[in-house]
Amino acid sequence: MKLEMKSEAGPAEEKSQLPPMQLMQVLHTPWAFYAVRAAVELDLFSVIKQGKKTACEISSQANIDPRGAEVLLNSLVALGFLSKHEDKFENAEVAETYLIPNTPLFMGHYIKINAEMQKAWYQLADVIRSGKPVMEVNQQIVAEEFFPALASSIFPLNFFNANVVARELKIDELAKGSRVLDVASGSAVWSIPFAQANPEISIDALDFPQVLNVTKEYANKFGVDSRYKFIGGDWHECKLESNSYDVVILGHILHSEGRVRSEQLIAWCQEILKPGGQLVIAEFFLDKEKTGPVPPALFAINMFLATANGCVFSQEELESILKSKGFGKSRRLEMPGYGKESPILIASK
Ligand SMILES: C[S@@+](CC[C@H](N)C(=O)[O-])C[C@H]1O[C@@H](n2cnc3c(N)ncnc32)[C@H](O)[C@@H]1O
Structure with a gap:
């Protein structure tokens, strides 16, 4: 694609060779934080630990929208906090250790303070x-x-x-x-x-x-x-x-x-x-x-x-x-x- 617009630094055409991924990664990093924060707020890791494994079971137990549950759970797999086999989700070790309330190393309070610091x-x-x-x-x-x-x-x-x-x-x-x-x-x-x-x-x-x-x-x-x-x-x-x-x-x-x-x-x-x-x-x-x-x-x-x-x-x-x-x-x-x-x-x- 030919870009006609010119920037101060020279024709945009030349610059367009550089993909914006480095910038996009930075722009989207906060989304990962919000995904984990929402999952903790909805207590999804506890629900999974209690034995609910499919998005449908999890959404019904957590009383949340099934489609919302599915996108959030899948993104948590992508981030390494859950694994998924067939349609069943499991907590990764990091989630079991740090993201379940009332366990010794629960980090939910730090997540809240972090949100305040933002x-x-x-x-x-x-x-x-x-x-x-x-x-x-x-x-x-x-x-x-x-x-x-x-x-x-x-x-x-x-x-x-x-x-x-x-x-x-x-x-x-x-x-x-x-x-x-x-x-x-x-x-x-x-x-x-x-x-x-x-x-x-x-x-x-x-x-x-x-x-x-x-x-x-x-x-x-x-x-x-x-x-x-x-x-x-x-x-x-x-x-x-x-x-x-x-x-x-x-x-x-x-x-x-x-x-x-x-x-x-x-x-x-x-x-x-x-x-x-x-x-x-x-x-x-x-x-x-x-x-x-x-x-x-x-x-x-x-x-x-x-x-x-x-x-x-x-x-x-x-x-x-x-x-x-x-x-x-x-x-x-x-x-x-x-x-x-x-x-x-x-x-x-
Ligand atoms: C980041 S926290 C670290 C707490 C703990 N050492 C840790 O690593 O988890 C900093 C601590 O320093 C304390 N603190 C800051 N300035 C201080 C001072 N001038 N005298 C005594 N404690 C201080 C704060 O009250 C706080 O508990």
């Missing part, structure tokens, strides 16, 4: 223009409103990884009386597997008072609360004894603190760790040029929307901060649950 993303051009975030989740008042729900909803994202870290750090071999500090504990997702791995250690969890209610709830749910001490407040104003912890955990906190406060936080950790103690950092990492991988590159925008100074670091940047604050060489642990962009960095004092 309202901020709709304002992205304005925020980039003005440089002013839509909220500042690192301010205590906002944090106490925002984080109880968020911290609880992201528990399933890291529980698997936290168990890997507990094994890799040989937490079960820590001496009796060893002390762990979980900074910005949220749901205590990073420290609960430590407490489970070794009944002789104690954990201090530090977060804003409202969020600590969530920490307590989870520690209690996993039966380890008697080994926790809860410290309410901003880490920045919290004086803890020097050389007193064997392990300090920074679980997804640096990205909301930004460069300057992250440097201060790492120095603070160095001060309170015992010589030989270990700092565990869970973060999203960008590559050196900060141009990839895609998830952390987009997460950097998320931080721009939600904080005044938040950012996503490259591993090299964090290692140089660690070195400047007196830590030895750090080692990187790949997390099977996340892939290349969210490893764990472990540094020794």
